[in-house]
Amino acid sequence: MEWNFDENTPIYLQIIEQIKKCIATGELQADEKLPAVRELAVTAGVNPNTMQKALSQLENEGYLYSIRTSGRYVSKQADKSQQLQKELTKQYADAFIENMKSLGYEKDEVVKILADYISGSK
Amino acid sequence: MDVLVECKGLKKSYGKIPVIKELDLSLERGRIIGILGPNGSGKTTLIKILAGILNKNDGEVTISGKSIGIETKKIVSYLPERTYFSPNMRVKDTINFFEDFYEDFRRDRAEQMLESLNISKNSKIKQLSKGTREKVQLVLVMSREAEVYLLDEPMGGVDPAARDYILKTILTNYNENASVIITTHLISDVEKVLDDVVFIKNGEIVFHKDVDVIREEKNMSIDSLFREVFAC
Numbered sequence: 001m002e003w004n005f006d007e008n009t010p011i012y013l014q015i016i017e018q019i020k021k022c023i024a025t026g027e028l029q030a031d032e033k034l035p036a037v038r039e040l041a042v043t044a045g046v047n048p049n050t051m052q053k054a055l056s057q058l059e060n061e062g063y064l065y066s067i068r069t070s071g072r073y074v075s076k077q078a079d080k081s082q083q084l085q086k087e088l089t090k091q092y093a094d095a096f097i098e099n100m101k102s103l104g105y106e107k108d109e110v111v112k113i114l115a116d117y118i119s120g121s122k
Numbered sequence: 123m124d125v126l127v128e129c130k131g132l133k134k135s136y137g138k139i140p141v142i143k144e145l146d147l148s149l150e151r152g153r154i155i156g157i158l159g160p161n162g163s164g165k166t167t168l169i170k171i172l173a174g175i176l177n178k179n180d181g182e183v184t185i186s187g188k189s190i191g192i193e194t195k196k197i198v199s200y201l202p203e204r205t206y207f208s209p210n211m212r213v214k215d216t217i218n219f220f221e222d223f224y225e226d227f228r229r230d231r232a233e234q235m236l237e238s239l240n241i242s243k244n245s246k247i248k249q250l251s252k253g254t255r256e257k258v259q260l261v262l263v264m265s266r267e268a269e270v271y272l273l274d275e276p277m278g279g280v281d282p283a284a285r286d287y288i289l290k291t292i293l294t295n296y297n298e299n300a301s302v303i304i305t306t307h308l309i310s311d312v313e314k315v316l317d318d319v320v321f322i323k324n325g326e327i328v329f330h331k332d333v334d335v336i337r338e339e340k341n342m343s344i345d346s347l348f349r350e351v352f353a354c
Contacts, residue, residue, distance in 0.1 A: 007314070007337075008346070009338075047154055047315050048293065049152070049317050
């Protein structure tokens with residue numbers, strides 16, 4: 001897993017986002033075991049308490065489950081990963097539209113630009 | 123909450139100049155805490171009082187419930203701003219020195235870290251660069267199984283790659299029972315590993331907060347907040 005953090009927003013929220021993304025893209029598979037908290041913290045270069053907080057929250061939301069003495073695993077609800085994909089799609093689309101709006105385009109113009117761009121790049 | 127380090131009404135002055143004024147601070151176990159402040163704010167003085175090197179003028183200071191003294195020195199591992207080994211010592215002598223001095227020193231840990239940093243045990247301290255000397259010192263300090271690690275500017279003289287290694291060393295070597303207290307100016311390098319920050323100015327605490335709470339409330343990094351709070 002590659003970690004990238006922006007220091008202006010809480011790190012635990014960014015960890016949650018990044019793990020969700022790995023689940024959505026299939027980089028983390030259902031029933032895959034996660035490394036130990038400390039190990040994850042060291043590879044991400046973050047505080048172990050922060051990592052713990054993020055993983056607990058993911059567990060509460062049902063993305064992860066833990067087995068006592070054995071560790072934490074990725075939940076196998078497939079609908080979760082579809083839902084995640086939807087969430088992320090919306091997030092990326094929102095960001096794109098926002099950026100285009102700030103350049104002064106209207107929504108229907110954006111659609112045309114995008115269509116042109118896609119046919120042009122073929 | 124389990125309090126590990128506690129200061130109440132702590133005062134310290136050098137001659138007539140007050141450096142720490144009525145300082146109240148309580149730090150929990152299992153946290154990594156950054157003590158941040160501009161030059162001359164009293165960071166090093168505070169660390170030295172906790173390490174038992176300077177005496178307070180007034181107030182109360184306890185570590186794990188004990189007043190500062192031999193008993194606290196046993197459980198406090200202190201990294202000073204400057205290294206203190208004799209230039210003629212070899213690296214292996216410094217290891218022997220620490221092993222002899224501290225019951226909680228773990229030789230295997232120290233040797234393994236020195237090896238991964240490619241520092242030869244046979245080198246003389248005076249043959250090492252300033253940065254390498256600092257690394258040796260940090261390795262020794264982090265090889266103790268202490269309850270409190272006091273790191274005064276642990277990354278001052280080392281390159282960015284070594285800084286990452288040092289942070290990793292800190293993250294891997296402390297346990298849930300211990301706390302790490304770091305003073306530094308290199309805030310952007312350390313802020314990801316901190317639990318809490320204590321901002322200090324003119325010997326007084328400006329605030330003491332959880333770093334993610336700060337990011338949540340202010341939408342800014344600790345580095346930016348520092349620049350805002352202490353703008354000249």
